[in-house]
Amino acid sequence: MHPFSYIRATDERAAIGEVSATPDANFVAGGSTLIDLMKLNVMQPTHLIDINALPLTKIETLADGSVRIGAMVRNSDMAYNETIRSRYPVLSEALLSGASAQLRNVATLGGNIMQRTRCYYFRDTAMPCNKREPGSGCSAMEGINRIHAILGTSSRCIASHPSDMCVALIALDAVVHVRGPRGERTIPFADFHVLPGDHPEVETVLEHGELITAVTLPPLPFATRSHYLKVRDRASYAFALVSVAAALDVQQGTIRNARLALGGVGTKPWRALDAEKALLGKRAGEAAYHAAAEIALRSAKPHKHNAFKVELAKRSLVRALTTVEAIV
């Protein structure tokens, strides 16, 4: 690991100032992504600002019914929070399907939003990777690409986004609150992560020095009928090959509203808006779900080893929707 200087921040302003003033500085919260990648020399910050002492740890219901979650809330605390469990079960399930209990005890909301890809070549400094070293090439394109993305890819990068939590957050239309050297702003979750395009090294719209302070979940009454389905190589403690966040509002057998998002298949957390629209007004049932699944994967671009994800994602969508429909 490359050496770095370290300070512990006690207030947001100072933390933001420290990072802004140093080009290679990084915030560190739980550290489960950052320290892992620093050990691999994939990330090499020269200055670390520990934000664990910042009081961003509350989960509160606001006057308008939305729920505000502090950026330093640990994944386990969020997953078992009674408000999250009862009002947004898809988020609780997504969190509990990720990593292990030990990692969930340290991983934070803000950190998980900033999680980096598990692409083998991104993590291996011996191999070219446009995300790690812009312009060096993409090893996954012609390499082993079984775990890689089929949606939102570019000729420069096919790395899949690894987070489960983010799939639930994009389905719920979450809003990210950030604070930077020039003040505060809010970013709709769907706009927070960006497609790789010609610049896979740019993963979010966050500017250097900006700190995620909170996420708000708008009220979404039908999200009580929501579910996260994760399909992976082993039953637990593995990244998603395909995952689905789904919520349905069904009245008298007709779909009034739907939320669908996919994980494991996109270069960013993937909202299937066209598939959601296709469900509206349809009779709840497999026929409608199959049709929606076809639409969701319409633009999929598989590579040599991950073509199975197209069919797997369709079937997962159908199964997730079927499961949600059965929730009473």
Add this chain to the structure above:
Amino acid sequence: MQRPNHPPDPHPRIPDSDTDSEPAGPTPASPILSSTNRLSRREFLAETTAIGAGAALGTVLTTDTPASADPQSATAQRSAAPVNEVSTTLQINGKPYPMQVETRMSLLDAIRERAHLTGSKKGCDHGQCGACTVHIDGRRVLSCLTLAVMHEGQSITTIEGLADGEKLHPMQAAFLSHDGFQCGFCTPGQIMSAVGMVKEGHAHSEGEIREAMSGNLCRCGAYPNILAAIQGAMEGKTDASL
């Protein structure tokens, strides 16, 4: 002084072994061995590793070695000197451990190499195996994926701090009576994780326990007995008469 990390124990044992000593091997001429006939394996490895590293760099790796006028050796010394070293004190098992650490030292390395509590094991060192599981302020976490400097003022518990004097923690007793291990390397992490899991209170059924313990790998495949041990401890059945 920055010392290379020790490799994982090739013959790890379950963590009751402060009496960890064995004959030091067939090199009686060694100056280390002549000072004592019965060095522990761990001491032997530590000494030989430090000597090996020092010899390779042509200098002794301490911070207080006087600067040399020879520019070549000064370069060697700069590259070998600890960088961004800070003083910190970790509270481990109720005791303060003042120590000098580089900012990049993991909590696991500080526990093992500075506090010399070697019960917590380094398996993968990347948060994938659970062998390094300890408790921080009562919660189970992976000590390999966090930095020592981040934990000043917090209460750290390792496997060494679990027993009440000579009286084993019920989970330790249950692992013994249910034979919840084979080689024992993953056992400290398994036990710390299991104790944390019970405290969290979310896992009750066999399936829930398996899921809640999925962050702890066992290459011997002792999972059925590990599960039985945890269930035994949860039911208060920890004696060997089961």
